[in-house]
Amino acid sequence: MMMVGLAKLLNLAITINNTNLLIINHCRFLTFIVQNSINEPSFNNTSMCSLIQQCIENKSLTKARMVHAHAIKFGLLGLNVGNKLTDAYLKCGCIVDTRKLFDELPQRYLISWNSMISYYIGQGKCKEAILLCKRMVSEGVLPDNFTFSSVFKAFSELGFVNGGREAHGMSIVLGLEVLNKFVGSAIVDMYAKFGKMKEAHVVADRVMSKDVVLLTALIVGYTQHGDGEKALKVFGEMIRQGINANEYTFASILITCGNVEDLSIGKLVHGLMVKSGLESVVASKTSLLTMYSRCGLIDDSLKVFNNFLCPNQVTWTSLLVALIQNGKEEVALSKFKEMISSSVLPNSFTLSSVLQACSSLAMLELGKQIHAMVMKFGLDRDKYAGSAVVNLYGKCGSTEMARSVFDALVEYDVVSMNFMIYSYAQNGIGHEAIKLFHKMKELGLEPNEVTILSVLLACNNAGLVEEGCQLFDSIKNNQRFELTRDHYACMVNLLGRCGRLEEAEVLVKQVRNPDLVLWRTLLSACKIHGEVEMAERALKQVLDLSPDDEGTHVLMSNLYASAGNWNQVIEMKSTMREMKFKKNPAMSWVEIDKEVHTFMAGDWSHPSSKEILDTLGCLIEKVKILGYIPDTRFVLQNMDEEEKKRSLYYHSEKLAIAFALRKTNNKTTTIRLFKNLRVCGDCHSWIKLMSHIKLLRNETQMPLSVTKQTFGMRDQSVGAAVLRSDQAEIIKIWLRNLWHLDGTLAEAATICKTAEILGAKARINIIL
DNA sequence: GTAGGGTTAG
Numbered sequence: 001m002m003m004v005g006l007a008k009l010l011n012l013a014i015t016i017n018n019t020n021l022l023i024i025n026h027c028r029f030l031t032f033i034v035q036n037s038i039n040e041p042s043f044n045n046t047s048m049c050s051l052i053q054q055c056i057e058n059k060s061l062t063k064a065r066m067v068h069a070h071a072i073k074f075g076l077l078g079l080n081v082g083n084k085l086t087d088a089y090l091k092c093g094c095i096v097d098t099r100k101l102f103d104e105l106p107q108r109y110l111i112s113w114n115s116m117i118s119y120y121i122g123q124g125k126c127k128e129a130i131l132l133c134k135r136m137v138s139e140g141v142l143p144d145n146f147t148f149s150s151v152f153k154a155f156s157e158l159g160f161v162n163g164g165r166e167a168h169g170m171s172i173v174l175g176l177e178v179l180n181k182f183v184g185s186a187i188v189d190m191y192a193k194f195g196k197m198k199e200a201h202v203v204a205d206r207v208m209s210k211d212v213v214l215l216t217a218l219i220v221g222y223t224q225h226g227d228g229e230k231a232l233k234v235f236g237e238m239i240r241q242g243i244n245a246n247e248y249t250f251a252s253i254l255i256t257c258g259n260v261e262d263l264s265i266g267k268l269v270h271g272l273m274v275k276s277g278l279e280s281v282v283a284s285k286t287s288l289l290t291m292y293s294r295c296g297l298i299d300d301s302l303k304v305f306n307n308f309l310c311p312n313q314v315t316w317t318s319l320l321v322a323l324i325q326n327g328k329e330e331v332a333l334s335k336f337k338e339m340i341s342s343s344v345l346p347n348s349f350t351l352s353s354v355l356q357a358c359s360s361l362a363m364l365e366l367g368k369q370i371h372a373m374v375m376k377f378g379l380d381r382d383k384y385a386g387s388a389v390v391n392l393y394g395k396c397g398s399t400e401m402a403r404s405v406f407d408a409l410v411e412y413d414v415v416s417m418n419f420m421i422y423s424y425a426q427n428g429i430g431h432e433a434i435k436l437f438h439k440m441k442e443l444g445l446e447p448n449e450v451t452i453l454s455v456l457l458a459c460n461n462a463g464l465v466e467e468g469c470q471l472f473d474s475i476k477n478n479q480r481f482e483l484t485r486d487h488y489a490c491m492v493n494l495l496g497r498c499g500r501l502e503e504a505e506v507l508v509k510q511v512r513n514p515d516l517v518l519w520r521t522l523l524s525a526c527k528i529h530g531e532v533e534m535a536e537r538a539l540k541q542v543l544d545l546s547p548d549d550e551g552t553h554v555l556m557s558n559l560y561a562s563a564g565n566w567n568q569v570i571e572m573k574s575t576m577r578e579m580k581f582k583k584n585p586a587m588s589w590v591e592i593d594k595e596v597h598t599f600m601a602g603d604w605s606h607p608s609s610k611e612i613l614d615t616l617g618c619l620i621e622k623v624k625i626l627g628y629i630p631d632t633r634f635v636l637q638n639m640d641e642e643e644k645k646r647s648l649y650y651h652s653e654k655l656a657i658a659f660a661l662r663k664t665n666n667k668t669t670t671i672r673l674f675k676n677l678r679v680c681g682d683c684h685s686w687i688k689l690m691s692h693i694k695l696l697r698n699e700t701q702m703p704l705s706v707t708k709q710t711f712g713m714r715d716q717s718v719g720a721a722v723l724r725s726d727q728a729e730i731i732k733i734w735l736r737n738l739w740h741l742d743g744t745l746a747e748a749a750t751i752c753k754t755a756e757i758l759g760a761k762a763r764i765n766i767i768l
Numbered sequence: 769g770t771a772g773g774g775t776t777a778g
Contacts, residue, residue: 056769087769114770149771185772192773216773223774251774283775290775317776349777356778388778415778 043074045081052084061092068101083109090119114146117154126154130163143170145180152186156193164190168203178206185214192221197230212243220252228260245272247281254287258294266291282308286315293322311339317350320357329357333366346373348385355388364396371405381408387416394423412440414448422454430462449481456490460497468494485511489521496525501534516545520552527559535559548579566638586677588652590660599655601647608659616658620649623689631682653683657690 048071055064068085071077077085082105089098102108102116113136120129133143133151143151148171155164168177168187176183184207191200204210204218215238222231235253238245245253250273257266270288273279279288285304292300301322308315316339323332336354339346346354351374358367371380371389379385386409393402402423409416417440424433437455440447447455452475459468472491475483488511496504504525508518519541526535535556542552553576560568589598599606606612620628635644653673660671679687 053769084769091769109769111770116770118770144770146771151771153772180771182772187772189773211772213773218773220773246773248774255775281774286775288775314776319776321776347776352777354777382778384778386778391778413778419778 043070043076045076045078048076048081049084052081052088055088056091059092061089061094061097064088064092064094065097068097079105079107079109082106083112086112087115090115095119095123108141110141110144110147113141114144114150117147118150121150121154121157124157126157129154130158130160133167142174145176145183148176149180149182149186152183152190156190159194161194161196164194177203178208181207181209181211181214185211185217188214188221189217192217192224195225197221197225197227201230210241210243212238212246212249215243216246216249216252219249219256223252223256223259226259228256231256232260232265239272244276246276247278247284250276250278250281250284251287254284254291258287258291261295263295263297266295280307282312282315286318289315289318289322293318293326296326298322298326298328311344313344313347313350316344317347317353320350320353324353324357324360329361332357333363346377348377348379348382351377351379352384352388355385355392359388359392359395362396364392364398367392367396380405381410383409383411383413383416387419390416390423391419394419394426397427399423399427399429412443412445414440414445414451417445418448418450418454421451421458425454425458425461428461430458430464430467433458433462434464434467446480449484449487452483453486453490456487456494460490460494463498465494465498465500485515485518488514489517492518492521493525496522497528499529501525501529501531505534505537514541516542516549519545520549520555523552523555523559527555527562530559530563532559532563532565550576553579561638562633569638586652586675586680588656588673588675590656590671590673592660592663597656597659599652599659601650601652601655603652606655606659608662611662612655612658615662616649616654619654619658619661619690620686623686626689628686628689631685634680634682648682651680651683653679654686657687 048067051067052064055067064085067088068077071081071085082101086098086102086105086108089101098116098119102112105112113132117129117132117136120126120132129151133147133154136147137143148167151167152164155161155167168190171177171183171187177187178184184203188200188204188207191197191203200218200221204214207214215234218234219231219238222228222234231253235245235249235256238249250269253269254266254273257263257269270291273284273288278284285308289301289304292298292304301319305311305315305319311319316335320332320336320339323329323335333354336346336350336357339350351370354370355367355374358364358370367389371392374380374382374385374389380389386405390402390406390409393399393405402420406416406420417436421433421436421440424430424436433455437447437451440451452471455471456468459465459471468491472483472487475481475487488507492504492507495501495507501522504522508514508522511518519538523535523538523542526532526538539552539556542549546552553572557569557572557576560566560572585600587598587600591597597606630645630648632641632644632648635647637644637647639647653675656673657671660673664671673687
């Protein structure tokens with residue numbers, strides 16, 4: 001009690017703690033102070049430093065402030081005490097006090113400068129650290145090995161290449177670059193983080209005594225910049241030199257093994273890791289999981305995962321990514337639920353990966369729930385999670401939602417731009433795609449191969465032939481990057497579908513070793529235009545490359561059918577029979593109240609078949625009023641015209657939509673239709689007209705209400721347009737709501753008739 | 769009293 005009283009007298013704030021030991025310590029400390037205060041001559045530098053040491057050991061800011069006050073009072077705030085006190089403040093975690101005292105000191109030890117710099121870097125305040133370092137030099141204090149080994153990290157984190165180079169120069173002058181491995185490895189790491197691997201390697205070669213940290217920094221650099229070969233080479237040399245790899249090295253080199261998909265080396269490294277006793281270190285084991293997954297051995301990844309007692313956020317995410325990259329999206333989604341149940345929180349990596357799974361499966365409802373999680377974690381403006389949400393909505397046909405999420409992003413890069421452009425492209429909104437492409441360039445973002453492919457796809461799906469040609473030629477002439485076969489295939493499709501078949505064929509021949517996709521694209525275009533002769537040339541090439549290609553036989557048989565060459569159809573079908581081909585039946589499915597309903601043409605096994613047929617009959621009549629003309633060219637069997645029309649009515653797409661409309665109420669504005677094959681041209685036109693029917697439920701006996709509909713498709717590869725709208729407003733509105741335009745004369749007639757019915761003065765150019 | 773390297777994503 002006496003001590004507490006004394007403390008109060010001395011204006012000291014003390015905390016009465018239940019722990020006896022703490023009270024005892026406190027009392028001893030106070031006794032010391034009081035004794036020294038009474039007996040002034042015994043307060044000297046040594047005793048002050050000893051007191052400060054106690055502050056450090058107890059991590060007590062209160063005591064440090066108390067000693068500080070005494071040091072001032074007794075005029076002892078000199079070099080030793082002052083510098084030691086900054087250390088105490090720093091260890092107590094109080095940067096305000098530390099910095100204030102540090103700035104007030106008449107002179108600072110190098111060690112204090114270093115501590116301050118290191119502290120700022122540890123707190124992520126890299127600019128502050130660099131400023132302090134510059135001030136130190138300007139005050140005539142030369143940096144030492146400690147200063148350099150810290151400060152290079154600040155330059156690399158800020159991406160200050162020139163500053164980093166300048167500091168590197170200074171370390172050379174002071175002889176620290178080569179002689180000190182701490183400095184050397186920090187420089188290597190810095191250049192590696194800048195992606196300047198040549199410079200990193202040169203420095204590493206110069207450092208006198210190489211150790212595992214230095215070489216690991218080099219390996220990590222090569223791994224992260226995709227140079228697996230060099231990473232493996234450095235690793236091999238390291239082992240030969242007798243330098244043992246540690247958990248950091250294994251974590252990185254296993255990623256390289258996965259990247260180069262070299263299972264034998266991966267297994268060898270796994271063996272080394274076990275031999276080193278580092279198999280259970282979390283980060284290395286996580287890399288092991290990734291290595292097996294990238295080598296395609298997902299079961300081994302699962303085995304590694306099951307070995308974790310308490311998988312962390314990164315391990316869980318690695319597992320999800322492994323599953324998704326091995327085509328097991330559904331399993332990944334169920335594992336994600338497991339992760340959440342085990343109270344491991346997802347981060348941006350996790351959510352963007354899971355969203356990727358939802359996008360691939362077009363699972364909009366689950367995707368929306370994950371979007372909600374993204375918002376809950378404040379990641380909706382994060383460029384990774386945010387752009388994954390953009391991709392989700394884009395892939396599911398909700399371009400407006402995609403755009404609204406896209407607009408909220410803080411930072412744009414080429415990937416987020418590509419997602420948005422692709423979303424416009426696949427939903428047939430070509431002009432918006434092109435607009436965004438120009439905006440991207442205005443923002444100074446360099447388009448890449450994917451961007452160009454997306455814009456070309458947009459041109460395909462919106463019939464913007466001239467725009468597509470212009471872009472293709474400009475890239476070809478610019479030679480900023482090489483156009484791939486995919487770009488060529490896109491152009492062949494664009495030209496071919498609008499009837500410029502000769503140009504398309506020339507383009508195919510321009511490609512060195514044209515592949516299956518290119519010839520098949522040309523073949524498809526030939527099918528649209530009934531161009532048998534060129535088709536046969538393309539067919540020869542396709543069969544040379546892939547004699548058993550089922551799709552091609554089907555395509556060719558369909559071409560002969562649409563050209564009315566029934567003899568060849570019979571011949572083709574018999575070849576297919578001989579080769580035991582079976583055409584995949586076209587299927588469509590819709591999800592209503594979490595239940596999936598699947599339909600096939602001519603299959604009446606669905607319990608509601610009768611009602612579906614009634615609804616469909618009514619819908620077809622309504623759509624006919626809008627100008628629907630059944631396009632019997634899509635009937636590939638030899639039958640009379642009336643039979644052909646009837647067979648078109650019962651396509652699986654139409655059955656599924658009729659069913660969905662019966663089962664949903666007025667609140668449903670969107671029906672998502674999934675298909676295993678490309679939608680047929682007739683259904684395509686029919687669906688587009690359907691989206692403009694406005695039928696009220698009470699108008700008929702049937703529960704029909706279609707106001708505004710978007711049809712998201714699993715296979716949206718229906719491409720190319722030969723139709724172009726002109727200024728007529730109604731057509732513009734219509735085009736905006738359309739998915740794609742495809743190029744059939746029947747559709748042109750449909751559009752004209754619709755425009756007429758709606759009272760619009762439309763002019764339509766048909767490009768053939 | 770001060771210092772260097774790792775694993776997951778769109």
